[in-house]
Amino acid sequence: MKKITSVEEYIEVNPHFSEEISILRAIVTSTELEETIKWSMPTYCLNGKNVLGIGAFKNHFCIWFHQGVFLKDEHQLLHNAQEEKTKAMRQMQFNTKADINQAAILAYVKEAIENQHLGREIKPKRNTKPIVIPEELKAALNTNTALKSTFNKLSPSHQREYCEYISEAKREATKKRRLDKIIPMIASKKGLNDKYNS
Structure with missing residues (x-):
């Protein structure tokens, strides 16, 4: 698979949700977050720290908040993609353009930025188990x-x-x-x- 180096390229390789991704991107880039590409997906950072990302998949598109566990989620829009594994990340999933509530999304993004300013984060635990070489x-x-x-x-x-x-x-x-x-x-x-x- 070709390495994605820009958000424009990411939108281009996901034509089935190109308009929807562009709408989400416009909401996010209206804030102070810095746009970059990580893991071949659009990722948005504050002072080098990952705040959120945008993704397009076969049947849905989404925003995931790296420290989404701290969001109030007043509109009940967030879910944990991997219940047993994921501690901090939360995902906001959409199936169609009609699912995009721009005002609500912007409120969540602003809250995520504020939480990052406040330093609210769950750091991944280091694996301290001894390494067993097979x-x-x-x-x-x-x-x-x-x-x-x-x-x-x-x-x-x-x-x-x-x-x-x-x-x-x-x-x-x-x-x-x-x-x-x-x-x-x-x-x-x-x-x-x-x-x-x-």
């Missing part, structure tokens, strides 16, 4: 000192991603296939999910 990866690292050295220099979160990726595979054939996939990624000092974080 046997398959351990064997590959032990036979390649350069690879082992590179792996040891990766951040703990990157190391954990690779270990879990191998461990989660049930079948030996899948583990081998995954190992073959990640060895060049480790060698190039990349994290497993780096392509999603640009």
Whole structure:
């Protein structure tokens, strides 16, 4: 998939909701938020901190508020996309242009900005569990000192991603296939999910 580098490009590759995304964008850019692209989607920040993003999907489009848990939600427009996993983020979902209540959206955006000014945020918890290197990866690292050295220099979160990726595979054939996939990624000092974080 082509990397998106501008909001115009994002709108262009989502023609089914281009008008709707443009309306949401106009609401958000009428505020002090800075527009950027993160995770290949329009993202809006205040002093470098993510406040909200706009997204278009197959059957709906949305605004997600990174610290939406702190919004009053007077119009009952927000929901948690992943109930068990998501602590702070909340999403406002739309199916058609008629669903866009511009005044309400602007009020939510302004409240989100105010909350950011006040420093209201839930920080993600650091994973403090020890990293368990699966046997398959351990064997590959032990036979390649350069690879082992590179792996040891990766951040703990990157190391954990690779270990879990191998461990989660049930079948030996899948583990081998995954190992073959990640060895060049480790060698190039990349994290497993780096392509999603640009």
